[in-house]
Amino acid sequence: MLNQASESLKKAKKVVFVTGAGISQESGIPTFRGKDGLWRNYDAMKLATIDAFYENPKLVWEWYNERRENIFQAEPNLGHKAIAELEEFFEVVVLTQNIDGLHQRAGSSKVLELHGSIVKIKCTVCDFNEETEYKFSQFPPLCNCGNILRPDVVWFGEGLPQNVWQEAIEHANNCDVMIIAGTSLVVSPANTLPFYAKQNNATLVEINPSETAMTPDMDLSIRATSATALPKLLSEIKNKN
Numbered sequence: 001m002l003n004q005a006s007e008s009l010k011k012a013k014k015v016v017f018v019t020g021a022g023i024s025q026e027s028g029i030p031t032f033r034g035k036d037g038l039w040r041n042y043d044a045m046k047l048a049t050i051d052a053f054y055e056n057p058k059l060v061w062e063w064y065n066e067r068r069e070n071i072f073q074a075e076p077n078l079g080h081k082a083i084a085e086l087e088e089f090f091e092v093v094v095l096t097q098n099i100d101g102l103h104q105r106a107g108s109s110k111v112l113e114l115h116g117s118i119v120k121i122k123c124t125v126c127d128f129n130e131e132t133e134y135k136f137s138q139f140p141p142l143c144n145c146g147n148i149l150r151p152d153v154v155w156f157g158e159g160l161p162q163n164v165w166q167e168a169i170e171h172a173n174n175c176d177v178m179i180i181a182g183t184s185l186v187v188s189p190a191n192t193l194p195f196y197a198k199q200n201n202a203t204l205v206e207i208n209p210s211e212t213a214m215t216p217d218m219d220l221s222i223r224a225t226s227a228t229a230l231p232k233l234l235s236e237i238k239n240k241n
């Protein structure tokens with residue numbers, strides 16, 4: 001499978017990565033599904049919602065505060081780094097559902113954050129929006145205008161930033177290979193991106209230790225973790241050039 005994937009990459013001019021929580025799992029950042037998806041016995045999927053935030057902003061903020069601290073201490077892993085290094089061989093665009101900023105820290109130059117960023121904080125009412133690693137101690141923290149601050153992430157129940165989403169579709173529409181790494185592909189609309197790539201006859205490659213809802217739509221499925229498979233792909237590409 002890896003060899004077939006590297007053959008497709010060798011011919012490619014533009015490669016789009018669609019990544020999710022799984023690519024950062026080997027950096028010590030928990031995913032939302034499976035055994036990792038619990039925090040103080042709360043289901044992460046239920047906490048990451050706009051309804052949960054307005055029902056209990058203190059609780060949701062305490063969770064985000066822990067996630068922020070964990071993410072600030074985490075380092076990009078070999079999977080993130082391999083994606084950044086692949087820019088040497090063809091155009092690479094990363095469309096990520098992650099909010100952790102690890103692709104950028106690994107050196108990827110073109111990253112679209114579909115679900116926002118946990119590093120950014122914005123006001124629920126005024127225009128305040130700032131990147132900060134400030135450690136909040138009171139939850140929910142308040143803006144200078146007196147209203148509640150929130151992480152600048154897209155919660156379940158909210159729409160994606162439309163400019164980012166439109167640009168993501170354009171990249172998906174004109175890539176030669178799409179590599180889908182570390183995502184269960186169940187979150188919409190990010191899970192429609194492979195269909196845009198398919199319209200351009202792109203080769204779809206999945207990197208995931210488990211099957212996903214869209215495995216039947218893939219041309220190739222590599223059953224390995226991303227920090228194992230991506231460096232191997234990179235070295236195959238290097239050997240072929």
Ligand code: NAD
Nearest residue numbers: 020021022024031032033097098099100182183184225226
């Ligand atoms: P998900 O939790 O639904 O699925 C994770 C997927 O990664 C699973 O299919 C799993 O089999 C796979 N996986 C686990 N370990 C892996 C590894 N080492 N290598 C490769 N694959 C691995 O995640 P999702 O599809 O991204 O969707 C859930 C939402 O969770 C997204 O909206 C995302 O914003 C959010 N999220 C982000 C982070 C982060 O920023 N790091 C962390 C948790 C959740």
